[in-house]
Amino acid sequence: xxxxxxILILLPTVIILSSCAASAPSNQAQDNNTQAQxxxxxxxxxxxxxxxxxxxxxxVTEDGLxxxxxxxxxxxxLDDFNATFEKVTPAEYESWSEEEQIAFLINAYNSFTLxxxxxxxxxxxxxxxxxxxxxxxxxxxxGQSKTLDNIEHKTLRVDFNxxxxxxxxxCAAISxxxxxxxxxxxxQLDAQxxxxxxxxxxxxxxxxxxREDNVVYISSIFKWFGQDWKPTYGVEDKFAGNxxxxxxxxxxxxxxxxxxxxxxxxxxxxxxxxDYDWSLNKQ
Numbered sequence: 001x002x003x004x005x006x007i008l009i010l011l012p013t014v015i016i017l018s019s020c021a022a023s024a025p026s027n028q029a030q031d032n033n034t035q036a037q038x039x040x041x042x043x044x045x046x047x048x049x050x051x052x053x054x055x056x057x058x059x060v061t062e063d064g065l066x067x068x069x070x071x072x073x074x075x076x077x078l079d080d081f082n083a084t085f086e087k088v089t090p091a092e093y094e095s096w097s098e099e100e101q102i103a104f105l106i107n108a109y110n111s112f113t114l115x116x117x118x119x120x121x122x123x124x125x126x127x128x129x130x131x132x133x134x135x136x137x138x139x140x141x142x143g144q145s146k147t148l149d150n151i152e153h154k155t156l157r158v159d160f161n162x163x164x165x166x167x168x169x170x171c172a173a174i175s176x177x178x179x180x181x182x183x184x185x186x187x188q189l190d191a192q193x194x195x196x197x198x199x200x201x202x203x204x205x206x207x208x209x210x211r212e213d214n215v216v217y218i219s220s221i222f223k224w225f226g227q228d229w230k231p232t233y234g235v236e237d238k239f240a241g242n243x244x245x246x247x248x249x250x251x252x253x254x255x256x257x258x259x260x261x262x263x264x265x266x267x268x269x270x271x272x273x274x275d276y277d278w279s280l281n282k283q
Contacts, residue, residue: 044092044096046104046186047084047085047104047107048084049081049183052081053182053183054077055078055111056183057181060180061181062181063178064170064181065282065283066117066179068114068123068280069123069282072118072123078111078114082111082112082139086140086141088142088143090142090144093143099190100186102162102165102186103183103185105156106156106168106169107183108151109148109151109156109169110168110169110170112137112139113127116172117130117172123280125280127172135148152169161231162193163225163233164193164194165193166225166228167196167197167200167221168180168196170281173276174279175205175277177200177205178196178200178281179281180192194255198255204274207219211263214268214269215271215272216249216269216270218248218252218273219273220273220274222244226248229248229251230247233248233250234247234250235250239253239267240268249264249271252264253265
């Protein structure tokens with residue numbers, strides 16, 4: 001075989017090898033780019049709560065009352081913070097831990113509630129005096145348009161098994177759990193929700209044990225959302241009431257003294273619900 005034939009035979013192989021070698025850096029670059037994008041989403045930081053923290057620290061007392069009048073007069077920081085919920089992308093939200101997502105949604109609910117109150121001029125005596133406050137008013141959040149009811153009932157209660165959200169979501173009423181004067185964060189969420197539970201149960205709006213008449217009074221919140229405690233706290237042979245009430249009382253008992261815990265467990269009492277005061281939680 002002459003040299004020309006040898007060259008002609010080898011030429012296609014050389015071309016193929018050259019093509020593979022040329023395409024490798026391009027594919028590698030695409031892989032690296034995709035990996036970089038994935039890493040960016042995976043490392044997306046939670047929403048910055050600095051502005052919200054300053055609002056809460058300035059206008060919310062230690063016992064959860066709000067100076068709505070002053071907040072209304074100086075609302076720009078709250079409005080600026082609420083506008084940032086729209087800037088969070090669905091991919092960023094999905095990249096967060098469950099605790100970060102819950103904290104984000106609780107903060108959104110409470111902050112949008114503050115906005116709904118101060119949007120009224122003059123201020124209403126109760127949040128229930130605001131037409132469409134739960135089902136009509138919409139807020140931009142993580143690529144969606146949500147109402148307060150959607151945040152609570154269609155997202156938090158559906159996507160997470162965390163009944164303690166009900167001691168953190170504050171609908172601006174006196175009988176609600178108190179509004180914390182700090183934001184919720186993923187890192188501190190468990191401790192914050194436990195602290196909220198203790199504070200609520202120690203208040204006159206959360207729990208009252210009447211041993212003399214053998215009646216245990218609990219917040220109407222536990223009647224409205226009692227089923228949310230069943231997956232984690234449901235029991236059959238302790239406490240009083242129906243299935244939901246036994247689950248709620250099991251949850252409550254974990255925050256009581258050993259004496260009160262024993263009393264609740266033995267179940268020889270009636271369960272009643274406290275009247276709900278919808279007056280504005282104003283300072």
